[in-house]
Amino acid sequence: xxxxxxxxxxxxxxxxxxxxKGLPVFPCDENKQPLVKEGxxxxxxxxxxxxxxxxxxxxxxxxxxxxAATGFWALDIxxxxxxxxxCRFDMPATRRVDTGKGxxxxxKYDPAAPMRNHQRHPKRxxxxxxxxxxxxxxxxxxxxxxxxxxxxxxxYAWHDGSTVVEAPAELLAVILRGSSRDQxxxxxFKTDGADTRYGLAALDRExxxxxxxxxxxxxxxxxxxxxxxxxxxAGGELTIGTAQSSLIAAGLAMPxxxxxxxxxxxxxxxxxxxxxxxxxxxxxxxxxxxxxxxxREAGDPGPQxxxxxxxxxxxxxxxxxxxxxxxxxxxxxxxxxxAPAREWLVDGWVPANKATLLAGDGGMGKSxxxxxxxxxxxxxxxxxxxxxxxxxxxxxxxxxxxxELWRRQESIxxxxxIPMASLAGRLHLVSYTLEANPFLVTAxxxxxxxxxxxxxxxxxxxRHYIGLLILDNASQTAGIDHxxxxxVAPFAHWLGTLATQRNGAVVLLHHTNKAGQDYxxxxxxxxxxxxxxxxxxxxxxxxxxxxxLTNPKANYSRAGNRIEVxxxxxxxxxxxxxEPSAAAxxxxxxxxxxxxxxxxxxxxxxxxxxxxxxxxxxxxxxYAPSQFEGMPEAKGVKKAxxxxxxxxxxxxxxxxxxxxxxxxxxGTKNIIVEVPDGFPNASPNAPRTHxxxxxxxxxxxxxxxxxxxxxxxxxxxxxAAPSMEGEADD
Numbered sequence: 001x002x003x004x005x006x007x008x009x010x011x012x013x014x015x016x017x018x019x020x021k022g023l024p025v026f027p028c029d030e031n032k033q034p035l036v037k038e039g040x041x042x043x044x045x046x047x048x049x050x051x052x053x054x055x056x057x058x059x060x061x062x063x064x065x066x067x068a069a070t071g072f073w074a075l076d077i078x079x080x081x082x083x084x085x086x087c088r089f090d091m092p093a094t095r096r097v098d099t100g101k102g103x104x105x106x107x108k109y110d111p112a113a114p115m116r117n118h119q120r121h122p123k124r125x126x127x128x129x130x131x132x133x134x135x136x137x138x139x140x141x142x143x144x145x146x147x148x149x150x151x152x153x154x155x156y157a158w159h160d161g162s163t164v165v166e167a168p169a170e171l172l173a174v175i176l177r178g179s180s181r182d183q184x185x186x187x188x189f190k191t192d193g194a195d196t197r198y199g200l201a202a203l204d205r206e207x208x209x210x211x212x213x214x215x216x217x218x219x220x221x222x223x224x225x226x227x228x229x230x231x232x233x234a235g236g237e238l239t240i241g242t243a244q245s246s247l248i249a250a251g252l253a254m255p256x257x258x259x260x261x262x263x264x265x266x267x268x269x270x271x272x273x274x275x276x277x278x279x280x281x282x283x284x285x286x287x288x289x290x291x292x293x294x295x296r297e298a299g300d301p302g303p304q305x306x307x308x309x310x311x312x313x314x315x316x317x318x319x320x321x322x323x324x325x326x327x328x329x330x331x332x333x334x335x336x337x338x339a340p341a342r343e344w345l346v347d348g349w350v351p352a353n354k355a356t357l358l359a360g361d362g363g364m365g366k367s368x369x370x371x372x373x374x375x376x377x378x379x380x381x382x383x384x385x386x387x388x389x390x391x392x393x394x395x396x397x398x399x400x401x402x403x404e405l406w407r408r409q410e411s412i413x414x415x416x417x418i419p420m421a422s423l424a425g426r427l428h429l430v431s432y433t434l435e436a437n438p439f440l441v442t443a444x445x446x447x448x449x450x451x452x453x454x455x456x457x458x459x460x461x462x463r464h465y466i467g468l469l470i471l472d473n474a475s476q477t478a479g480i481d482h483x484x485x486x487x488v489a490p491f492a493h494w495l496g497t498l499a500t501q502r503n504g505a506v507v508l509l510h511h512t513n514k515a516g517q518d519y520x521x522x523x524x525x526x527x528x529x530x531x532x533x534x535x536x537x538x539x540x541x542x543x544x545x546x547x548x549l550t551n552p553k554a555n556y557s558r559a560g561n562r563i564e565v566x567x568x569x570x571x572x573x574x575x576x577x578x579e580p581s582a583a584a585x586x587x588x589x590x591x592x593x594x595x596x597x598x599x600x601x602x603x604x605x606x607x608x609x610x611x612x613x614x615x616x617x618x619x620x621x622x623y624a625p626s627q628f629e630g631m632p633e634a635k636g637v638k639k640a641x642x643x644x645x646x647x648x649x650x651x652x653x654x655x656x657x658x659x660x661x662x663x664x665x666x667g668t669k670n671i672i673v674e675v676p677d678g679f680p681n682a683s684p685n686a687p688r689t690h691x692x693x694x695x696x697x698x699x700x701x702x703x704x705x706x707x708x709x710x711x712x713x714x715x716x717x718x719x720a721a722p723s724m725e726g727e728a729d730d
Contacts, residue, residue, distance in 0.1 A: 012054035014147055015062050019045045023070055027053045027060035030151055031215075032144055033261045037462045040065045040142040056425070061148035066109075067139035072164050073115040074143050075105040075171070079133030086132055089170040096159035097143070100150030102133075103159065104143055107167035117141040118175065119220040130174045198286035199237030203229055207250035212333045215257040222251050222268070226275020233276060234283035240276070247272045249327030255340045259503035260465065262353075266497070345377055345468050345505040347387045348557040351531055355495035355506040360535035365547060366509050368408060369535055369565075369572055370470045371395050371429075373507070375412050377468045378427035384549070384563050384574055391467020391504060394428040394460075398438055398476035405429045411570025428464060440471075441491050442479035448490040458498065467504035471495075474510040474525075485527065492528035507533075530555040538564065543593040547572065566590070594637070595645040596654075599624075601633035602642075603655070603674055612663050614671035617646070624672055646672070 015025045024043035027035040035057055036042045043065050044050060054060060066073050072095075077083050080102050095106040109115060115138030118127035126132040137143050146156040195203075206225035213221035229243045251268035343352035350356050350373075360366045376383040380390030397405060409429060413420045432438050432453075440454035450458075461469060471477050480487040499506045510525065526532070532553040538546060545567040551559055565572040566586060575583045606613045606627070615624035625642040628634050634642065649655040658673045 028063040033258045066137040072106045073138040076135040077102040082133030094165045100152035210250040227279035230276035230279020231284040234280035235285040262503040356531040357529040358533045393468040395470045397472045402431045415571035439479040470507045472509040543590045598637040599645040602628035
């Protein structure tokens with residue numbers, strides 16, 4: 001601990017220096033919260049580990065465990081004025097760190113008399129009545145060390161070159177008096193019996209303290225509440241079920257002040273369980289009905305209370321028991337402050353701490369859209385004009401191999417002008433196409449369970465701080481019956497827990513059913529996901545490159561939002577995101593595509609009516625543009641536009657002229673026919689014009705072989721457009 005008082009602000013070098021001296025360290029954020037899983041328990045002396053942490057978080061505070069891990073404990077002076085005016089003995093010269101608002105005094109750790117943490121309680125105040133303003137950090141705690149930057153703007157600094165000494169006996173006596181309790185033999189939790197009035201009153205009081213705990217007080221409040229209630233459970237005042245469920249509910253009501261280390265159900269359950277177990281070592285029962293000693297006027301009986309708690313000095317009355325009461329929100333506490341604002345990964349579309357469904361037909365481009373969304377969140381760029389919250393993102397595919405993900409990402413980065421290297425460490429693209437056991441969850445005789453791959457995913461989300469996790473797709477990630485609510489519900493719940501691990505979100509891709517009217521297992525999935533996005537082709541739109549993203553279900557925002565996008569150069573973009581000239585060209589192309597589709601629809605309809613209803617390429621009573629204008633299949637396209645469409649289709653070889661015999665008459669006539677398989681973007685399921693007994697077509701249009709790519713949407717680009725064919729999966 002002989003670091004110089006003028007240390008460099010190179011935090012990585014400082015952390016490595018501590019590690020080289022055998023002192024384990026770990027990174028913390030600006031709120032002093034650990035940036036690594038398991039917190040101070042992950043502290044390391046390994047130089048490569050330490051170097052990697054500060055390479056990733058170069059401005060991270062340096063955390064250091066206290067107690068047996070380092071051989072010292074710290075007296076944390078948060079309020080120097082209170083402490084120094086109350087302290088009745090001299091403090092020895094020992095190692096001291098000046099913090100942002102106070103200082104730390106380091107003392108030698110004695111394994112024979114371990115020092116534990118004593119923190120300020122949100123209700124009872126400082127842990128030592130004789131030394132207000134002071135707390136301790138020992139086993140199970142940690143301190144921030146120089147040259148970390150305090151939120152106040154000041155750097156932690158060594159006060160002088162003093163060495164660590166033993167704590168004075170007077171200080172240890174004060175700490176001992178402040179933390180002593182009557183030690184009773186440990187007891188097992190009682191599973192029988194009933195909840196007493198005393199136990200329920202104490203439980204209600206502690207739960208209220210947990211719910212109202214402020215930033216920096218929550219962990220202490222929850223731990224102390226569990227310890228005290230655990231003692232009452234062991235003493236027979238409460239049943240373990242009542243105690244556990246109430247404390248967990250109170251913990252779940254706490255807001256998460258640090259989004260990178262949010263309170264999760266798993267954390268709360270674990271902390272409550274440990275606290276109850278530790279508290280059971282000191283069983284406690286209801287005290288006698290008495291009052292605190294005090295002076296009062298003769299004849300004045302004083303305030304009447306059911307109990308006086310010798311441990312806390314509190315007088316309280318007990319409520320009537322209600323075995324059927326639920327852990328309701330404390331509306332009095334809620335009224336004193338504003339509810340936390342809802343958080344979003346993509347504003348109005350993807351809520352934080354929730355799982356969202358992205359559905360669409362096969363071949364619609366869901367995978368491309370999802371990878372674009374992951375890219376935007378990772379880079380901190382708006383997604384299709386919608387603001388995002390920057391966070392690490394992971395796109396996991398069970399459909400596309402690694403090379404396909406690479407090609408797609410290359411096109412996305414080029415279209416969005418994002419340097420691919422800038423996404424390193426922020427965006428994780430993973431292919432599970434070769435995974436032998438690909439399911440994250442499976443259904444069996446005992447219900448739905450998480451697989452080893454699913455547990456691995458949980459660890460990776462924690463390790464890489466994933467804020468947006470995209471899974472492509474449901475049918476290949478979950479080995480369940482997707483139409484069974486009792487199997488979809490636990491799968492959706494598990495996805496929700498993944499979202500809360502890092503205050504993030506999960507987006508699950510899912511395909512529509514064979515009828516194309518809704519997604520598979522729609523009833524089961526719709527009931528479990530509070531937010532749903534749908535990617536489809538807009539109605540009445542003939543352009544195969546245009547898509548429409550909507551949110552038909554949005555429990556936390558306005559439903560019915562709509563974004564129209566276009567496939568262009570390997571990515572989905574909005575017309576307004578293009579340069580004006582490029583946008584104008586695309587609009588012209590879109591209009592031309594729609595006109596060509598309208599012409600072909602009309603041609604197919606007339607062909608289905610027989611050769612006598614066929615149309616021709618030349619002016620006259622059967623002139624195709626004149627005949628098609630006004631047909632329902634034309635959808636309002638005018639004669640001039642239909643003529644332009646006919647010319648384009650001739651140039652591309654999509655339509656041709658056939659000479660056929662006039663039915664029931666002598667002579668022949670020229671008619672327009674659609675060339676089978678003559679256009680690469682045409683759906684193989686589309687009907688073709690065909691006339692029985694018609695001779696093999698021969699091209700007669702003078703411009704049929706004129707080269708043109710007007711209708712080949714995206715043909716000049718390297719990346720392939722999303723398929724328009726009805727694939728089983730996307």
